[in-house]
Amino acid sequence: MALSPHYLTRRDLTSPESRLWDALARWDAVHHHDKLSAPEDAVNLAPGDPSQVDVNTGATWGSDRQVRADLIRQILLGRTERCRPRKLVLAGARITGRLDLEHLALTCHLKLVSCYFDDTLVLDQAEASGIYLINCHLPSIEATQLHTRHSFKAENCTIRNGVTLIGARIDGQLVLRNTKLLGVSRSHNDALAADALTVGRGMYCDKGFRSEGPVSLVGAQIGGRLKFDGARLRHAGETALHADELVVAGNLCMAPNCEVVGAVLLNAARIGELDCAGAQLDHGTGAALQAVGLQVAQSVRFNNGFRAVGGVDITNCQIGGRLDCTKGEFIQGGGRPALEMSRARVEQNMLCRTGFRATGMVLLDGADIRGNLSWEGGQFNNGAGVAISAQGVRVGRNVRLAKIADPGSPHAVKFQATGSVVLADSEIGGQLDCQGGSFDGQGGPALSAPGLIVGSDLLLANDFHATGTVRLIGAEVRGHADWSGGRFHTDVGAVAVNATRLVVHHNLDFGNRFSAVGSVVLDGSQIKGKIESSRASLHNPNGEALSASRVEALQGIRLLHRFAATGTVNLESASIGVELTIDGAKLTAADGTLLNLRGAEITGTLRLAKPSERTINGEIDLSYARVLQLDDTGFVWPARTRLDHFTYETLEEGDQSLTGRRKEWLSSSSAGTQSRQVYQQLAKVYRAAGKSAAAREVLVAGEDARAKELPNSWRRGLRRLLRLTIGYGHHPFWIIRWFVGAWALGGLLFYLLDYYGQIALANNLDGIPSCLQQAQGNIPACPPEHTKTTANTPPSFFGWVYSLDLLLPVVSLGQRAVWFPLHGWVWVTSFFTCLGWIFATTLVYGLSRAIQRE
Template sequence: MITRLTAAERALRDAIKPGAKVDHSAGGATIRAFVLQEVLLDDRAPCRSLVVRDAKVVDALDLEAGTIGYPVEFVGCAFAGEPNVEQAKLFGLYLTGCRLPGLSGAQVDVAHNLELVGCDCSGLVDLIGARVHGQLLLTGSRLANPAGHALAADGMKVYQDVKFSGGFRAESPVRMIGARIGGQFDCDGAHFLKAGEVALDLKGAVIDERVYWRDGFLVEGEVRVADARLRGGLDCTGAVFRHPAAVALRASGVVVDSDVRFRGASVEGPADFTGCDVTGMLDLTGGRFSSPGETALDLARARVRQNMICRSGFEVRGRVLLAGADIGGSLWCEGGHVENSTDTALDATGLVVHRDLHLGHRRSASGAGDDGFHAEGAVVLSGACVEGDLDCAGGRFTNPAGESITAIGLTVERDLLMSDGFVADGVVDLAGAEVHGCLVWSGGRFTNRSRAIRADRAEVGHSAKLDGLHADGPVLMRGMRIAGNLDIADARISDDETALVLEGTTVRGRLRVGFTTKPAGGVDLRYASAGQLDDRDCKWPDRLRLTEFVYKALPVNGLSRAVRVQCLRGGAEEYVPQVYLQLAKVYEAAGKHDDAKHVLIAGQDAGRRAGRGVRGAIDRALGFVLKWTVGYGYRPLWVLYWVAALTVVGAVAAAVAHPDGFRRAKADLDVGFEPVLYTLDLLLPVVNLRQRELWVPVGWVLWGSSVFTALGWVLAICLVTGLGKAFKREL
């Protein structure tokens, strides 16, 4: 029996009516805790519900291990001591607008709701191991514990929703490690303020429905959801995370069975999503992540089963790490901005994207677009695999001191586009890449002067298009394999040494080269091959290296033979017979036999000019004779023109010199002198027309006859040599 009660305490006891809904106001009076305790634990005449208003509860209310079978609510009450409900079994506990120095509720079991709404708590709220079969509401409350945690709820299980919304404010750490929430976790507008520490710890927690951190949600300190499971998704639209001195958001290993949204969110400090698994989409559009000089957004080994969206407004100051990540849909970064100018801006080494990867600009149906993706610092895509298109059209990649894009060993199942406003201020390295569709650099701008593009050993399944490409440095495409066409029309490559290097490259289709402005640097086609060389209207540079360049056809209305021969001569450091033989072979295959012979003669000319020293001088002299007599064997009938011309000259000279310049070999021989036959007898060494035997030259005619005889032997030797070369070629 309660004795010596105050008037306020007696009024409270008298208000209790069995089976009634009791709503009692203390009017600001003081009620001792043990009195309230006996009222609450008295099960002899329980009421249906109890509301206590405006009471001052002195001492500590101790309900440990007790049982209260009806809902209890305190409204506007002030507790001088920390209420203790540890291991108690409560129907429902509601504290609204109360002030309390803490709450001890470890392993409490609440059949319905546990609510601290609009409360001001200056100590620890201990809910470790608690069981709440309804909702846990801390809406509008302020929790502050200078000595430690504001809320400790490790292992807590709430079967319905948890709400920290409506202006909730925690000025000390909130710890909910391993908690299990069967409904939503709503923190819209909540503030967690503990800079330098873990402000909100949900490590290993399981939340069955959606997590809402929106509409003014603010954390100053670290948020930890590492290894948690969020079955309903995570919505951080407009949230603010501030912890620039250390990790702001630690979500490594988190599993989310729906979408994750950071639209318009701001994260100051590293955000760690290493190894996370998101079943839905990851939407970072408009999100701002800042950790200059460090990894601002870490998605290494992350798995996103649907799309990852980082469109306009997405900004990162620091590194974005996507190494080893797996994106089940598309990765859209149109309009995003990543800035880490002193190091790597985006590291996507080994990234797998099962659809498209967009690092450019987005076009609407009206044709309007955003500003395009912009990376200040290196973008690394080495070893990545994109199963759709890799579209960088309109993107800007800035890293003047090094490589703007490093994509060594990249695999793209469809098209790789670096066109339509694409700008790379730094080296673009695609060495060893595999593009199963088209490689398009049309209209792209590559400004690095030391090396604009390196695509050595890259493989292209269809065509490569460089139309309208503008490069301020050399374009290196050594050892490439292109299954379709390679088009380099209207390209501008500014380099004083070697503008374009296609050494060892194989183009199975057409190689279309159309420099409208002659490149200042050379073009290297050594050991390359193409199904067709289409260079109509092309202005080849002065330095053109063609050793072992093989092509099967030329355009019908292409460059003239004279221009092509000039190209073969231009810039050659040494005589290479193969380049002339290749061009002649193509002319022969096209039925242009005369053009083929002119090219072969030009090749012999080049070889003759290439000779050096005494041997070279001899070869040049012999070659000169062979060229103008039998065309190096390619024009053996030219010797007949020489014979005819010399016959006319010799016959005229012999006719003038006869009879004073000749005497009969036999005085009694009655044979007339025939100037033409005499000349032919001199010029044809193996033919005997008997004119030389019958008429003996004297004086200056003797010397002239000797000259004609020598010329005859020279022509005969040239004819035999030319015919020998001709037969040798036929064999």
């Protein structure tokens, strides 16, 4: 059929085309006869109801439904006789030939309903008012750099070999709703090639949109929304949606029920809001969604049934609203993170609450979350690896890794992490709340947070459960640290809690059924409040149950009411203010050391109250410790105590039995030269309290302890003598009792000797021979008259005076110079004389020691 170079005439038309011609004629009549009141601005060929047309059978339609592509081209170019319609509507037609509108400016809208194209629709560099393809079947659409002043729609269409819209400009909407792209473009190998596309009012690939090949939107700019809700994008093992540097002014919606088999790439994209709630992404072991450098002005939602097999990578992204992953599932089995958002910035909250599941690592290193990080009820599983890596994270408000009430159940849902949770060098502006959370390190650390800074409280309490070490080395808590009711379990002999150099600005509480299997380490920590624990259980029988050497507790330490430690409680070199109270505690240690306070300094009271058991088996080490006040009024000291250089300034007053108990306590201290010091310390405190008698009693007990340590029996005997006579110099006047006893005994002895005639004059008086000589048989017996005294009669013999005269050295009472025992009793005088000198010397020694002490 020949066409004129400019205009098409009726003679050139076939039957269906003639109907189209008639429509053109009616349009012309309307516009050239003013008497018609309702002008038509469209040319419409619509046989019957287009919805009843099965366009998939269009290849079999005969000539009665065929329209040549060239005719449509001429009409759109305005090359018909006198007719230039504003809209061309064609329904139920089979368009034969190639409708090639490349580089043409169309004079009217084009609307094709239920049409079947034999060949490609070419719109490259064309300009049109609007193009609408409804329920059409096409081989492909080539529309590179197409420009439409209104919308471009290919709705409910089937396109076998893809759509090309590279560089196109759609001032209105781009609608591909419920369209099926069954193959890829021959020129670009994409099901939808729309790189550098510009859309003024929104792009809709939703409600049944389907692509069997990649969709490319690299560098595209969408003025409104970009919707993929209900879409199916499939390119298994490869990229299904490639939208790097995409710009969407509104929201990019893949919710609900969007399914993507293959990767979604949104690297460096800028989006108003990203909504993937309920979307299903599957890329095997690769990242299902990769959006490195993504910028979202509002919120991102991976929630309400969202599932990503292959994980999500939003490294270095910026989110102006919140990131909601509640009830989302992230699965990665290829060694990559299930959710990777290192260096991400979220202006509001990040939510991974009840129903959230991550199989693989969640990586947040260097992320900045300005609101809350709320992961209550979330489940994180990475086997023996790292479940959550959040090194250097900054959170503006609270972090919650806790349990949460389930709205559909009377029970609470726990936060669960299988694998290590790492919060090293992170900074949290509010609380770190792990109450009721379950952390299982699978052989590694359960929670690793060295260098962590918490702006408020650290809550590892109320059924918190950690299987593996909890590391808080060098962490700082600017509120309270509450571990009450927490369970920290690892292997016996290992470290359950390593909080070396921990700084807590208020109190540290680990009571109320707190349980630890393994050592709890607080070495070098600084607690500006107090450390308090009651009804706690620490179990590490072969080592230290609580290691708090060099700890600083400004408000004191209280271990109360059924506090039980199987293993040593080590407070060596600790600095404790106000008080250290151990009341009702049960301490047990396999190596014997129950409590180690060596070198500790307590500027308040050391209160050792009634223990949980009557007998304490083990040792308490207080050597080199310094205490302001010691209160042991209700304490039962163990059989072994190390007290060398233990000093205290005052003692709590109690009944008189305390002194005896304290002497037993001191006697249990370690042997050696330091034993003197421990007794001197107690005596010093007694003297300062005005209890001199108790002080001397303690010092005597100390000398008794030293005597037992002497290697030689004679030295021990000498010390025993000093003990009995002058109380080692602490009771010098005890010797007077011995002196009086010796005097009384001597007086009785000499009285009896005199009674039986065994006392005689020692020398002659006025020529009268001594009775001693008479008794020795050198001269005859004294005549009877000599027994009477004369003017020079010696003094009468008095046994008690004679005994006193013998016992008093230097001083003479005139008895021992005149009278003398007979026979072997003469040696008694020598014994009493020596005894007197011993008494005198001992008294002088005792007095000198007493003066020296003063």
